[in-house]
Amino acid sequence: MGTNRRKFLNSLLGIGSLGALSAIVYPIISFLIPPKIAEVKINSLKVGPVADFKNNSSKIVKFGRTPVILVRTKNGDFNALEATCTHLDCIVQFKKDTQQILCACHNGIYDIHGRNVSGPPPKPLKQFVVNIIDDEIRITSQDV
Amino acid sequence: MDKKNLLNICSFIFLFSAISLFAVTSNDAPKSSTYEDECINCHIENDIMPEHFSKSDIHWQNGLSCAGCHGGNPNETDEEKAMSISNGYVGVPDKKEIPQFCGKCHSDLEEMQLFQPRIPTDQVSQYYVSTHGKQLKLGNMDVATCTDCHTTHDILPASDTRSTTYAINIPNTCDNCHGNSELMSKYNLESIQVAEYSKSVHGIALLEKLDVGAPACNDCHGNHGASPPGVISISHVCGSCHVNNMNYFNNSTKAVEFSDMDIKGCEQCHGKHLIHKTNDEMISVGEASTCTECHSEGDDGYIAAELIYGKLKKLSSLYDSTKVVSEKVNIMGMNNIEIEYSLKNIRQNLIQSRTLIHTFDTSQVFEKTNEGILASYGALKLADNEIAEYFNRRLGYGVAIFILILLAATLYWKIRSL
Amino acid sequence: MKNKKIEKVENWLDERYDLSPIRNLIQHKKVPVHGHSIWYYMGGISLFLFMIQVFTGLLLLMYYIPGEDSAYESVQFIITKVDFGWLIRNLHSWSANLMVFFIFIHMFSVFFTNSFRKPRELTWVTGFFLLLLAMGFGFSGYLLPWNELAFFATKVGTDIVAVVPFIGDSLKVILRGGEDVTGATLSRFFGLHVAFLPAIFTTLLVIHLFFVQRQGMSEPEEFEKLTEDQKKYIPFFPNFVLQDALLWIIVLIVLLSLTLFFPWELGLKADALASAPIGIKPEWYFMFMFETLKLLPANIWFIEGEAVGIFAFTIAGLIWMLIPFINFSKKKDLNNKIVRWIGIFSLLYMIAFTIKGYL
Incomplete structure (x- = not known):
C-alpha cells in the first residue's frame, strides 16, 4: 500500500474524529451554559422580598403555565390565588377599594380568599399557599 | 266530558x-x-x-x-x-280569593319563620303589583294565581327537580298559559315567547345544557311580581347578569340617544326572547349586522362598525391560528407552555374587546384588540422558534450522523488495510 | 519530532511508574479469530454504553434537583429550556436500556461459549453482580423524574419486597424511607442512583476488567483443539481496538436515532392521591419476573404465592451466579449438557415471559 494512500486515510480519520468530537463537545458545552431563565421551580415560586409589596397592592406572577395573583391587603396580609377566572378564563384583578378580586370580563367578583361572591363565576379561585421565608415571599401549590 | x-x-x-x-x-x-x-x-x-x-x-x-x-x-x-x-x-276558595287564602300563612312571618328563618313573606304583596295580580283584582279570571303555577295539592319547593317552579320547569309552567294562542289573542299578546326562548342562548343553556344558572322566565320578569320590563328597566334587567355590558352601554352616548328615540337598549340589537349567541358579524356592515338597521354607508357609525369588525375578526382569527400552531408545537413534542400562557391572555383580550363594543367607542375597543394582536404575534413567534428548533434538531442529527458514518467508513477502510 | 516528544514523556513516566505491563498489553495481547469472535465485542459495547451513562448522568446532575416539588419540574426544565437538554436526557434513558440489553447478551454469549468455566469463575461472578447493579440503576433511575408511571411502578416494585418472610416489611420501609412512596423515597433512590451504585459498580467493573486483562480472551474448545498453525489471532492493538471503536460508532448512531425519533415522554407529574393509571409496567428487564409473580396463585400450599416466586427467583439467581462452581454430574459431558439446557431454559423462559408481558 502506498504511503500516500495511508497518509490520506490517516488524515481522513483525523478529520472524522475531530468532527465527531466536536459533534459531541458542542452539545455538551451548550448544555452547560445555563439558559436565560435560570430556573423553573413550579411547585414553589419565589416572588421577591416582602418590601417590594406595598399594602393594598397586587401582582400577577407566572406559576408555570398558570397565572397567579398575589395580593397584599390593607392589613398587610398576603394571599395568592389562581388568577384565571373560573367563568371564562379571563385574568382577574385586585380591587383596592372593596378589597375584592374582580374579573373585568363579566364583572365576576370573588372575595379575598377566592370565594365567588357575585357574577357569573361558578367556582371559587384555587388558593395557593404563601410562605415568607427569610423575608422572601414564596408561593406554593396546594396540590402536593 | x-x-x-x-x-x-x-x-x-x-x-x-x-x-x-x-x-x-x-x-x-x-x-x-x-x-x-x-x-x-x-x-x-x-x-x-x-x-x-x-x-x-x-x-x-x-x-x-x-x-x-x-x-x-x-x-x-x-x-x-x-x-x-x-x-x-x-x-x-274562589279564584279571586286564592292569594289571600295562601297568604293567611305565607304572608305571616311569625308563622313562616317556624319553617325557615329567612323565608320571604312578600309573595302576595308582590303578586298584586304584577300584571297577573292587577288583572285579578279587576275580576279577570284568566290570569294566573298562586295555584296555577304552584299547583294545588302537589306543591313542591322550587329546589325540587319535580316542582313546576324548578328552574328548568319554569318555561313550561309559564307556557301553559302564555303558549295558548287562543287565550293570549284575547289580550293582544303573542304566544310564542317560550318557543322563541327555547331556541335562544339562554333557553339552550337552561333546557338543553341543563345549566340552572341560566335565566328562566322569572329571572328577567320577576316571579310573583311578573311584568314586562319597560324601556328604562331593560338594561337593568340584562345588566343584573351582564354587568359590564350594562355599565359600558349606560355610560355611552347611545344610552341617551336610544332612550330619546324610545329604542329599548339591549333588545334593539339582541332581541328579547329569541336572543341568539352573539357573533362578530353583528357589529359588521354585512347582512347580519345590527348597526346597519340605523346606520347607512358613509356615516360615522357605519365606518366605526366596519373598523371594529375588522379588528375583532383579525384578533379572533389570530387567536384561532395561534391555537392551531400551539397544538402543532405540542404534537411535535416541543414545548408550548409559554404559548398556552399567551393564549389565555389573547382569549381574555378577545372577550374584553367584545364587551367593550358596548361603549361604542372605537379607541377603547382598539386598545384591547391591539393588546391581543400584539400578544398573538408574540406567541406565534415563540411557536415559530419551537418549530424551527424541531427542524434544527433534525438538521443537527443529520450532520452528526453524516460525520459519524464518514468516520465509521474510514475506520472500516483502515481496519481492512491493516 | 512529534514521536520524540511522546517518547520523552513515556520515558519520564516509565522511569517512575514502570510502564512495562501496559507496553506488554499493547504489544502482546491478541484476540483469537473464529466463528464466535463477534461475541467478544458485547462486553465492550456495554462498557461504552456505561461510559455514556456516566457522562450524560453527570450532565443531568448539573440541573436535576431531587425532591417532590422539584424533581419533575427540573426534568421538565431540562428538556424544554436547557440547550440540548432533551438530547442528554433521552440519551441517558435510551443508553440505560441498551446497556442492560447488551449486558444480557454479553452474559448469555459468555454462558453458551462456556467462557465462564475455570479459570474465569470470578469474572463470571463479578459480571453477574454488575448485571444486578445495572438493574438497580434502572429501578432507582426510573423514579427520579417523579412522573406518574414511575411513581406507581416504584410502588408496585417496592411492594414486592414486603413478601419476604420476617424481614419483608422492614425491608420495604427501609427501601422506601417510610411506609409509602414519598419524597423520602425519591431522596433515597437519588442517593442510590448517583452515589452508592456508581461507587460499587465502578469498583466491580475495574475488578471485572482486570480479570479479563490478566487472563486474556477465552478461547472456545473447538479453537483450542486446533494446531498452533491453524489458530488465527489478531493483535489487540490496534486491530481489535479499532474494530471496537467502529462498533461503538455504529451503536452511537443507533442511539442518536432512537433519541431523536423515539423520545421518552415525561408524562404527568406523580400525584400520590391520583388513581393508578392504566398500563403501569416495570422496565422491560423486570418484566419476566413481574409476569411470573402475576401468574402465581395467591397461596401455594400455605405460603404466599409471591413469596414463593421471590424465593424461587433468588434460588435461580444463586444457581446462575454459582454455576461455574457447581458440578451436576461427575461425567464432564453430561454436566456440560445439563448446564447448556439450564441456559437454554432460562433464556427461553425470560424471552417468553417478557413477550407475554407486552401482549
Whole structure:
C-alpha cells in the first residue's frame, strides 16, 4: 500500500474524529451554559422580598403555565390565588377599594380568599399557599 | 266530558288505593304518612280526594292538615258538623280569593319563620303589583294565581327537580298559559315567547345544557311580581347578569340617544326572547349586522362598525391560528407552555374587546384588540422558534450522523488495510 | 519530532511508574479469530454504553434537583429550556436500556461459549453482580423524574419486597424511607442512583476488567483443539481496538436515532392521591419476573404465592451466579449438557415471559 494512500486515510480519520468530537463537545458545552431563565421551580415560586409589596397592592406572577395573583391587603396580609377566572378564563384583578378580586370580563367578583361572591363565576379561585421565608415571599401549590 | 270524569275517577281510585296501601304498609316513611284525620278518612272512603293530590306535597310533608287551609274540624266524624261554618270551614276558595287564602300563612312571618328563618313573606304583596295580580283584582279570571303555577295539592319547593317552579320547569309552567294562542289573542299578546326562548342562548343553556344558572322566565320578569320590563328597566334587567355590558352601554352616548328615540337598549340589537349567541358579524356592515338597521354607508357609525369588525375578526382569527400552531408545537413534542400562557391572555383580550363594543367607542375597543394582536404575534413567534428548533434538531442529527458514518467508513477502510 | 516528544514523556513516566505491563498489553495481547469472535465485542459495547451513562448522568446532575416539588419540574426544565437538554436526557434513558440489553447478551454469549468455566469463575461472578447493579440503576433511575408511571411502578416494585418472610416489611420501609412512596423515597433512590451504585459498580467493573486483562480472551474448545498453525489471532492493538471503536460508532448512531425519533415522554407529574393509571409496567428487564409473580396463585400450599416466586427467583439467581462452581454430574459431558439446557431454559423462559408481558 502506498504511503500516500495511508497518509490520506490517516488524515481522513483525523478529520472524522475531530468532527465527531466536536459533534459531541458542542452539545455538551451548550448544555452547560445555563439558559436565560435560570430556573423553573413550579411547585414553589419565589416572588421577591416582602418590601417590594406595598399594602393594598397586587401582582400577577407566572406559576408555570398558570397565572397567579398575589395580593397584599390593607392589613398587610398576603394571599395568592389562581388568577384565571373560573367563568371564562379571563385574568382577574385586585380591587383596592372593596378589597375584592374582580374579573373585568363579566364583572365576576370573588372575595379575598377566592370565594365567588357575585357574577357569573361558578367556582371559587384555587388558593395557593404563601410562605415568607427569610423575608422572601414564596408561593406554593396546594396540590402536593 | 262524562267520559273524562270517569277516567279521572278511575285513576284516582287506583292512585288512592296505592297511597292507602303505602300508608298502611310502610313504617319508615316520613312522619306525615301516618298522619290521619277524619277529613282524609272520609275523603278516601268516598273517593273524593282533590285532583292531582300527591303525598310529596310540601304541606302534607310538614303535617299541615286539610283543615289547616280549608278550615273545619278534622276530629269530627259527622260530615255536616265537621264542615260547618261554625267550625271555621271555608271550603274551596274562589279564584279571586286564592292569594289571600295562601297568604293567611305565607304572608305571616311569625308563622313562616317556624319553617325557615329567612323565608320571604312578600309573595302576595308582590303578586298584586304584577300584571297577573292587577288583572285579578279587576275580576279577570284568566290570569294566573298562586295555584296555577304552584299547583294545588302537589306543591313542591322550587329546589325540587319535580316542582313546576324548578328552574328548568319554569318555561313550561309559564307556557301553559302564555303558549295558548287562543287565550293570549284575547289580550293582544303573542304566544310564542317560550318557543322563541327555547331556541335562544339562554333557553339552550337552561333546557338543553341543563345549566340552572341560566335565566328562566322569572329571572328577567320577576316571579310573583311578573311584568314586562319597560324601556328604562331593560338594561337593568340584562345588566343584573351582564354587568359590564350594562355599565359600558349606560355610560355611552347611545344610552341617551336610544332612550330619546324610545329604542329599548339591549333588545334593539339582541332581541328579547329569541336572543341568539352573539357573533362578530353583528357589529359588521354585512347582512347580519345590527348597526346597519340605523346606520347607512358613509356615516360615522357605519365606518366605526366596519373598523371594529375588522379588528375583532383579525384578533379572533389570530387567536384561532395561534391555537392551531400551539397544538402543532405540542404534537411535535416541543414545548408550548409559554404559548398556552399567551393564549389565555389573547382569549381574555378577545372577550374584553367584545364587551367593550358596548361603549361604542372605537379607541377603547382598539386598545384591547391591539393588546391581543400584539400578544398573538408574540406567541406565534415563540411557536415559530419551537418549530424551527424541531427542524434544527433534525438538521443537527443529520450532520452528526453524516460525520459519524464518514468516520465509521474510514475506520472500516483502515481496519481492512491493516 | 512529534514521536520524540511522546517518547520523552513515556520515558519520564516509565522511569517512575514502570510502564512495562501496559507496553506488554499493547504489544502482546491478541484476540483469537473464529466463528464466535463477534461475541467478544458485547462486553465492550456495554462498557461504552456505561461510559455514556456516566457522562450524560453527570450532565443531568448539573440541573436535576431531587425532591417532590422539584424533581419533575427540573426534568421538565431540562428538556424544554436547557440547550440540548432533551438530547442528554433521552440519551441517558435510551443508553440505560441498551446497556442492560447488551449486558444480557454479553452474559448469555459468555454462558453458551462456556467462557465462564475455570479459570474465569470470578469474572463470571463479578459480571453477574454488575448485571444486578445495572438493574438497580434502572429501578432507582426510573423514579427520579417523579412522573406518574414511575411513581406507581416504584410502588408496585417496592411492594414486592414486603413478601419476604420476617424481614419483608422492614425491608420495604427501609427501601422506601417510610411506609409509602414519598419524597423520602425519591431522596433515597437519588442517593442510590448517583452515589452508592456508581461507587460499587465502578469498583466491580475495574475488578471485572482486570480479570479479563490478566487472563486474556477465552478461547472456545473447538479453537483450542486446533494446531498452533491453524489458530488465527489478531493483535489487540490496534486491530481489535479499532474494530471496537467502529462498533461503538455504529451503536452511537443507533442511539442518536432512537433519541431523536423515539423520545421518552415525561408524562404527568406523580400525584400520590391520583388513581393508578392504566398500563403501569416495570422496565422491560423486570418484566419476566413481574409476569411470573402475576401468574402465581395467591397461596401455594400455605405460603404466599409471591413469596414463593421471590424465593424461587433468588434460588435461580444463586444457581446462575454459582454455576461455574457447581458440578451436576461427575461425567464432564453430561454436566456440560445439563448446564447448556439450564441456559437454554432460562433464556427461553425470560424471552417468553417478557413477550407475554407486552401482549
